[in-house]
Amino acid sequence: MNNEIIIECSSDFSLKETLISGQCFRWTQKGESISGTAFSVTVEMYRKDNELVIIGDSSENAAERWRNYLDLDTDYASIKREVVALEPRLAEASNRSAGLHILNQDPWEALCSFIISQNNNIPRIRGIIERLCELCAEPAVNGGYAFPTPQKVSQLTLEQLASIGCGYRAPYIIAAAQAVCEDKISFSELRELPIEQARENLLSLHGVGPKVADCMLLYGLHRLECFPKDVWIKRALEGEFKDTALVGSPYAGVAQQYIFEYIRAI
DNA sequence: GACCAGGTATTGC
C-alpha cells in the first residue's frame, strides 16, 4: 500500500466531523484514521498537521477527485460566519462541528441512501446499505464494494431486497433506480433547475417526500440552500432554535448539519 | 412488549 496522496488543507477542515456525520453512511473511524468507499475506490485517510493523507487510490486524478469530494475548495469559515450572523444561537453548535464540510457525494448514492433512511435509525441504515453493496455492486478498487449502479438495483427482485432487511422501502428503491435508468430523473437537470422545480421533480418518485428530496439535493447535488427537516431538526425548531431565520438562507443546509449533530450529541 | 428511528402514502374528515 504505497500509493499515498498528500493534500494540503487548512485547519478549517475536519475529516471526522465531515465523514462521521449524518450526511453519509459508508465511512468508519478506526483510531485516528477513517476508511470507506466512494467512486468505487476504497481508501483510508488521516490528518497530519496541515496535510491530509489518503491511502489506496493510485489513479491519476486522485488528488483532485478527493479534494472535490471533501469540498476542500469551499470557504466554510465564511459560510459559518454568515449563518451564525443570521442565527446567533448557532454559535455553540457550529463550533462543535468545526471543520464540517458538505460532501460532493454521488447523487444516485445519496438518493438511494436517503430513501433507505426514512423512518429508520443510522446503524440500521448503514447495515442495509452495506448489504446492498455486497448484494449487487462491483468490487471496489482496493477492497470492499462500490455502490451499486441504478441499472443493477433496478434489476433486483423484491425478495432480494427483502433479504437485506430494507423492509417496506424495497419498491421505493426499485422505482427510484428505474426512474434514473429511464432518465425520468436526470441529475444533470436537477443540478441546474431552480430549487423548487428540482424538488418537485424528485417528489414525483414513489417513496420520496420532502425530507428525502432535500437530503438528496443537499448531500447529492450540493444544493446548500436545502434544509432537510427530520424528527431531530423538527424538535430543534420547536425548542432551542424556535422561529429561526435560517430556513431560506443560501447556506441553510450547512446550518442544518451543525444543528443535527449538535442535537443528537446532547 | 411497547417505543423509536435522518418519513411517506393513504385514508378519512
Place this chain on the structure above:
DNA sequence: GCAATACATGGT
C-alpha cells in the same frame, strides 16, 4: 387542506 395510521425491521 390537515390529522391519524400503517408500514418492515432491529435495537433499547
